[in-house]
Amino acid sequence: MINKNIVKFKSTPYLVKCKDSSTIDFLFIYPVKYNKKYLFYLSLMKQILLTTSFDYQTEEKYKKRYQKLMIIDESMYTKRLNNNLYIEFTLTVPNPNKISNYNLEEAFSFFVKTIYNPNVANSKFNEEVFEREKCYLKEKNLYNMKNVYAKSYQSFLNIVDDNGILKDNIYNNMDLIDTATPEGLYEVYHHLIQENNPIIIVYGNVDKKINNLITKYVHRNNKRIMVKKDYYHFLKPYEKVRVVEEKSKYNQSILYVAYKIKKIKREDQLYIVLIKNILGVGANSLIFKTLRVENGLVYSAKTWCNIYAGLLVVEAYIDKKSKKKVISKVENIINRLKDKKFLKTQIERILKDMKLDLIREQDNKRKHLVDFLSEKFDYGYNLETLIDFYSNMDFELLIDFIKRLKLDTIYFLEGEFDEKEKNI
Secondary structure: OOOOOEEEEOOOOEEEEOOOOOEEEEEEEEEEEOOOOHHHHHHHHHHHHOOOOOOOOOHHHHHHHHHHOOOOEEEEEEEEEOOEEEEEEEEEEEOOOOOOOOOHHHHHHHHHHHHHOOOEEOOEEOHHHHHHHHHHHHHHHHHHOOOHHHHHHHHHHHHHOOOOOOOOOHHHHOOHHHHOOHHHHHHHHHHHHHOOOOEEEEEEOOOOOHHHHHHHHOOOOOOOEEEEOOOOOOOOOOOOOEEEEEEOOOOOEEEEEEEEEOOOOOOHHHHHHHHHHHHOOOOOOHHHHHHHHOOOOEEEEEEEEEOOOOEEEEEEEEOHHHHHHHHHHHHHHHHHOOOHHHHHHHHHHHHHHHHHHHHHHHOOOOHHHHHHHHHHHOOOOOHHHHHHHHHOOOHHHHHHHHHHEEEEEEEEEEOOOOHHHHOO
């Protein structure tokens, strides 16, 4: 019996071939179970690992070597899906077939040492570098929260989140950074990276010979990597609509209108994406046309969703006097979608746009890599899947889903002025 909650990866590298690619990407992905203490340590790890190493202990020396090796990009990225955390290191270099005498081995060796040989002594990271980056990170986060968009978004998460998953982020745990130490960072790094087996993916015009390079510099055991998938954290609808209004010193007023799903199922995530696409994010979207073009109620508006939390949100920047009208219009739009004829028209509209997007995507050489990651790690949906799903829609099931959409949270951050007042 196949366990759908287990994602399996082989111990040998995955080669995703693209003959036309002028670059080669090496991805080292470390699967771990989420822990709150990683919040700041991962940010510190990124800043320190990608600017120094044991061989190049200053940022200047590191950067000079980086440039000499003609490295196009070196990055660290984390993707959290509820209790699953994927830490990804990526190296992008020129395809040696495109540049004569390019030393791929030296660049790859530099990358591996960046990950596995950091500026560490006596089981702790360099204190001077650590304290500098810790101070910078703290100031950066405090500064970010002065921004009206970050402030309103964080306040909204704190209200709509009934189980604490979405709001368990860096901004709600600022006290943790004061407890961070060079020894603590090394302990986390050692556990997450040095004791962990990476999933290795190579993308570009490569063949199996690339495995020899990886084997030479990366020492891994041959055990198959098994990840217990725990991506979902569906939010429960509140019994009554939660309405929160706050006044601020900002100029703009921002409104969040959020829907959750009654009796939510995993299959509903495809419907969430569909409704999000119907409401849309661009100038031709249903939400923008209704709120801005036809009624002049907003300066801008967009729709976004979180399929793992079962959350659908309309976010609008408005004249504060228009709040009630905007909320009413959003509710009217959702109700109109229960009409089968109107719903079919909207799906036909977005299918045309999506098919054009697919043509554009086909020209993007990195699409193969993105699709591979989505399929292999079993998260998200590519355009082909969505187009097929929308084209063969069971409208009775879709309308049943729309009826289960429940207006759940309204958050309004009222600014001191409106744009019209400012311009008088």
